[in-house]
Amino acid sequence: MAAASLISQRLYSSFLRFSWRSASIPSIPNSFTAPTQRLDRFRPFCSSMAASSSEPKESPSNNPGLQTQLDDATKGYFLQQTMFRVKDPKVSLDFYSRVLGMSLLKRLDFPEMKFSLYFLGYENTSLAPSNPTERTVWTFGQKATLELTHNWGTENDPEFKGYHNGNSEPRGFGHIGLTVDDTYKACERFERLGVEFVKKPDDGKMKGIAFIKDPDGYWIEIFDLNRIGNVAADAA
Structure with a gap:
C-alpha cells in the first residue's frame, strides 16, 4: 500500500509540474487512487457482437471459419455412411433389423483380408439391382447408411474385449x-x-x-x- 501511495504521489507531482493551469490544486490525500480507465476501445467489438446477434445463429458472422461460397467441385458430395466395428455380425444384424427395423442393403466379403462389410439402412431393397456389382453402386448411392465391419474370428475369440x-x-x-x-x-x-x-x-x-x-x-x-x-x- 505504501509503494502504491508513493507512486500515486509522484504521478500527481508530475501532473502539477506540467500542468498549464495556474489554479491551485488541493493536496492529494494518501488514499489517492488512479481513476478507472474507460473501456471505449472495446465498444466496436461489443457493437459488432450486437449486430451479429440479430442474424441467424447459423450465419457465417456467428460461426468463424464457416464458408458459404462453396467450391463447385463439392456439389455432388453427400454423407453416405457411418462405420461401426462389431464383434459378432449375427448379434448386430439381429439388433439393427429386428429392433431398429433396418434392412441389409449390401454385404461385401474380403477373404484375403478376412473381414466383411454390412451396409444397413431404411431404403426399399426391392429397388436394388439384382446384379451384385450394380447393387454395390446402388448402395453407395444411398444417404446415411450404417456400415458394420466384422473382422473374422472376433465372435469366437475369448480374448477379444470389444471395441x-x-x-x-x-x-x-x-x-x-x-x-x-x-x-x-x-x-x-x-x-x-x-x-x-x-x-x-x-x-x-x-x-x-x-x-x-x-x-x-x-x-x-x-x-x-x-x-x-x-x-x-x-x-x-
Whole structure:
C-alpha cells in the first residue's frame, strides 16, 4: 500500500509540474487512487457482437471459419455412411433389423483380408439391382447408411474385449441418431425387447429424448420430430 501511495504521489507531482493551469490544486490525500480507465476501445467489438446477434445463429458472422461460397467441385458430395466395428455380425444384424427395423442393403466379403462389410439402412431393397456389382453402386448411392465391419474370428475369440465406443476416456466419437414416430412408445418397445438404455426419455434435464446401446455398446440417440423442437428450444 505504501509503494502504491508513493507512486500515486509522484504521478500527481508530475501532473502539477506540467500542468498549464495556474489554479491551485488541493493536496492529494494518501488514499489517492488512479481513476478507472474507460473501456471505449472495446465498444466496436461489443457493437459488432450486437449486430451479429440479430442474424441467424447459423450465419457465417456467428460461426468463424464457416464458408458459404462453396467450391463447385463439392456439389455432388453427400454423407453416405457411418462405420461401426462389431464383434459378432449375427448379434448386430439381429439388433439393427429386428429392433431398429433396418434392412441389409449390401454385404461385401474380403477373404484375403478376412473381414466383411454390412451396409444397413431404411431404403426399399426391392429397388436394388439384382446384379451384385450394380447393387454395390446402388448402395453407395444411398444417404446415411450404417456400415458394420466384422473382422473374422472376433465372435469366437475369448480374448477379444470389444471395441471402444467413444464415450469413455479418452472420449471421441459420441453416437448416431435415429428419428422415430414417438420417442416414448419406441422406448416402451425397446424395454420389452430388453434393450440397454443410457438415458430414458424422462431422465435428466432433456426430457423427450433417449439414448440406447447396440450390442457392441455404441450409443444411439432416439428422438421424434414432434418433441425435438421443444427439447432444443433453449439452445435454438
